[in-house]
Amino acid sequence: MLLDRIRFIVIVETGLLGLTYHAWLFYLLAALAIGAGVGTITRKNPVTSAFFLILHFIFLAGLYASLHAHLLAVMQVLVYAGAIMVLVLFVIMLLNLGKEPESQQSEQVVIRKIAGYSFSAVMLVMVGLAALLSMDKGNTMMTTMADNVDTLGTAESIGAEMFTTYLFPFEAVSLLLLAAVAGSILLAKKRLMN
Amino acid sequence: MTGDLYSALPIVLMSSASIIGLLVDVFTPGRTKGMFGWTIFSLLMMMGAAVLTFGAEGTAFSNMLTVGGYATYFDVLFGVGALMSIVAARPMLQRHGYEYKEYYSLTLFAVAGMMLMAHANHLLIAFIGIEIMSISFYVMSGFFRSNTFSVESSLKYFLLGAFATGFLVYGIALIYGSVGSMSYTDMYTVAMESEITLKNLYWVGIGMLLVGLSFKVAAFPFHVWVPDVYTGAPTVVTAFMSTAGKAAAFSVLIPVVAVVLPEIETMERIQMLIAVIAAMSMLYGNIGAISQTNVKRMLAYSSVAHAGYLLMGVAVGTDAGQQAVMYYLTAYMFMQVGAFVVAAIVESKPGEDCTLEDYKGLSKRNPGLAACMAVFMLSLTGIPFLVGFFGKYYIFKAAIEADMIWLTIVGVVASVISVYFYLGLIVKMYFQDREDEVPAALPGGIANLTLIVTVVGVLVLGFFLDYSVLPTITF
Numbered sequence: 001m002l003l004d005r006i007r008f009i010v011i012v013e014t015g016l017l018g019l020t021y022h023a024w025l026f027y028l029l030a031a032l033a034i035g036a037g038v039g040t041i042t043r044k045n046p047v048t049s050a051f052f053l054i055l056h057f058i059f060l061a062g063l064y065a066s067l068h069a070h071l072l073a074v075m076q077v078l079v080y081a082g083a084i085m086v087l088v089l090f091v092i093m094l095l096n097l098g099k100e101p102e103s104q105q106s107e108q109v110v111i112r113k114i115a116g117y118s119f120s121a122v123m124l125v126m127v128g129l130a131a132l133l134s135m136d137k138g139n140t141m142m143t144t145m146a147d148n149v150d151t152l153g154t155a156e157s158i159g160a161e162m163f164t165t166y167l168f169p170f171e172a173v174s175l176l177l178l179a180a181v182a183g184s185i186l187l188a189k190k191r192l193m194n
Numbered sequence: 195m196t197g198d199l200y201s202a203l204p205i206v207l208m209s210s211a212s213i214i215g216l217l218v219d220v221f222t223p224g225r226t227k228g229m230f231g232w233t234i235f236s237l238l239m240m241m242g243a244a245v246l247t248f249g250a251e252g253t254a255f256s257n258m259l260t261v262g263g264y265a266t267y268f269d270v271l272f273g274v275g276a277l278m279s280i281v282a283a284r285p286m287l288q289r290h291g292y293e294y295k296e297y298y299s300l301t302l303f304a305v306a307g308m309m310l311m312a313h314a315n316h317l318l319i320a321f322i323g324i325e326i327m328s329i330s331f332y333v334m335s336g337f338f339r340s341n342t343f344s345v346e347s348s349l350k351y352f353l354l355g356a357f358a359t360g361f362l363v364y365g366i367a368l369i370y371g372s373v374g375s376m377s378y379t380d381m382y383t384v385a386m387e388s389e390i391t392l393k394n395l396y397w398v399g400i401g402m403l404l405v406g407l408s409f410k411v412a413a414f415p416f417h418v419w420v421p422d423v424y425t426g427a428p429t430v431v432t433a434f435m436s437t438a439g440k441a442a443a444f445s446v447l448i449p450v451v452a453v454v455l456p457e458i459e460t461m462e463r464i465q466m467l468i469a470v471i472a473a474m475s476m477l478y479g480n481i482g483a484i485s486q487t488n489v490k491r492m493l494a495y496s497s498v499a500h501a502g503y504l505l506m507g508v509a510v511g512t513d514a515g516q517q518a519v520m521y522y523l524t525a526y527m528f529m530q531v532g533a534f535v536v537a538a539i540v541e542s543k544p545g546e547d548c549t550l551e552d553y554k555g556l557s558k559r560n561p562g563l564a565a566c567m568a569v570f571m572l573s574l575t576g577i578p579f580l581v582g583f584f585g586k587y588y589i590f591k592a593a594i595e596a597d598m599i600w601l602t603i604v605g606v607v608a609s610v611i612s613v614y615f616y617l618g619l620i621v622k623m624y625f626q627d628r629e630d631e632v633p634a635a636l637p638g639g640i641a642n643l644t645l646i647v648t649v650v651g652v653l654v655l656g657f658f659l660d661y662s663v664l665p666t667i668t669f
Contacts, residue, residue: 126398130368134393164256168255169258169318169322172326173322175213175322176307176329178213179212179303180329182300183330183332186296186333186337
């Protein structure tokens with residue numbers, strides 16, 4: 001009974017059978033990105049973590065590309081997988097981070113670990129279930145999107161949106177960056193003048 | 195475009211002022227007076243602009259910002275909070291030798307961020323505002339750079355805050371995916387006509403958004419950072435972020451809840467969810483505060499409880515509920531800033547003289563300070579005819595009118611519990627003496643000005659501010 005029900009949900013309600021190759025690609029890349037993300041946080045060696053993160057960014061770029069956001073995909077690789085990750089590796093090198101020391105397994109740590117794992121499991125099941133149940137409609141949306149490929153995700157359409165509808169948030173982000181710069185200088189500068 | 199600039203004048207002024215502030219910083223080397231003056235001046239200008247644009251209606255910048263009414267009320271509230279805390283901060287930072295001009299710049303940035311939150315008509319703007327405010331707070335709580343507790347509080351706040359940001363962004367992304375827009379107006383229309391395409395994802399998204407916002411308002415299951423951060427951060431910073439910061443988070447929460455409420459099914463679930471969080475926060479905060487020996491820590495726990503009272507007003511979801519929340523936030527601004535400024539003046543070195551024992555016999559050493567603290571404590575308890583009483587009264591009234599009787603009972607019980615520790619501090623100050631000789635607290639300088647303003651506010655605001663005229667937000 002239950003198995004039948006599950007098979008029904010997986011095959012019929014989610015519409016896995018009717019997936020286009022586009023959608024298959026999307027789900028494959030999404031799974032790989034999640035895998036790389038898990039790799040990032042579970043590895044003990046920071047350099048390995050960083051490389052998993054690069055992998056994650058690249059899969060993410062693939063996701064964008066599969067959704068026709070080609071400009072975004074290129075940006076993702078250039079900015080995140082390229083520039084930002086170089087900085088991260090530099091910091092790892094400068095701080096001379098080795099392997100993370102083995103933490104002592106006191107009772108409290110174990111309880112915290114169990115709590116953390118079960119919380120993540122609940123979150124994963126919740127989001128996963130919600131996604132699974134919406135898959136059918138999501139696939140339709142993906143197909144409609146594929147019909148509008150010409151107008152989506154090009155440099156032109158992103159630029160036009162960014163400087164008309166999203167002009168204000170675009171400017172507000174510069175305020176955010178400025179505040180962050182001023183704050184980090186304050187915290188990091190050796191000698192401050194009164 | 196020009197019309198947009200005018201109707202969003204407060205926010206335009208404040209963002210420009212915070213950027214110019216960095217330049218003022220450069221051109222007045224060696225002195226902090228110029229920067230201090232600039233901060234006061236720009237805050238006053240912003241409040242003036244807010245009053246001027248109070249009557250504006252609708253939205254600006256292609257539906258990104260709400261202008262006038264609701265948002266400008268919050269602008270003035272943030273302005274008042276920032277002014278009070280800045281005036282108190284200058285002598286206190288000087289006392290501990292940390293008066294860097296960046297403090298003023300960061301305050302201006304934080305206020306600009308809060309205003310974005312209050313003005314937001316789009317989840318993207320709300321998010322950017324939250325981030326600007328939070329980043330300023332992370333830095334400000336680590337402002338005593340060589341004090342371990344201050345640095346610890348900054349790091350804790352940053353790590354947990356970044357985690358909460360993750361929830362916020364994920365929630366926003368899921369909502370965008372399911373509704374097809376991040377604008378409040380569109381979200382409202384979609385919810386109104388029950389046309390959410392991906393309902394399950396919408397639900398998860400709203401849940402995550404609430405988690406992120408509950409973190410920012412310091413409500414119960416997401417409050418763990420509050421005691422450590424509020425205790426470790428410089429006291430004047432705590433005064434600012436526990437009041438204005440909380441008000442800003444509520445200024446986002448109110449419209450977000452109003453947007454998702456129209457659907458009947460949604461309404462019941464959301465109301466229940468928020469009501470449970472509110473009840474837990476009230477009980478947990480007040481019970482937790484009882485066992486504290488550090489005054490700042492006690493106030494931090496009580497801040498969790500006050501988030502609970504405020505959430506009660508949000509859970510009600512009516513106009514009266516919204517107005518009661520705004521009234522309570524105003525009241526809370528005065529009493530909490532006052533209480534923390536007294537704590538800051540009593541504190542001789544960062545993190546010292548903060549225990550309840552240190553407040554013994556304060557009425558003999560510093561009668562004025564003790565009297566102020568007593569007024570704030572009574573108001574926080576909700577003793578009649580101080581502003582805190584009116585705040586609680588309106589919240590409870592709104593809850594009863596909306597048939598949330600059980601929640602009101604929990605609220606009253608929680609308030610009764612809070613009498614113990616608030617009055618406990620008064621007893622320590624007035625009826626107990628210390629055996630050893632303790633010198634009187636150092637003079638507060640212009641921080642006394644803040645104290646006078648807050649005391650007067652707490653005493654008279656209840657009679658002059660009519661909660662039923664406060665602007666509400668509707669879509």
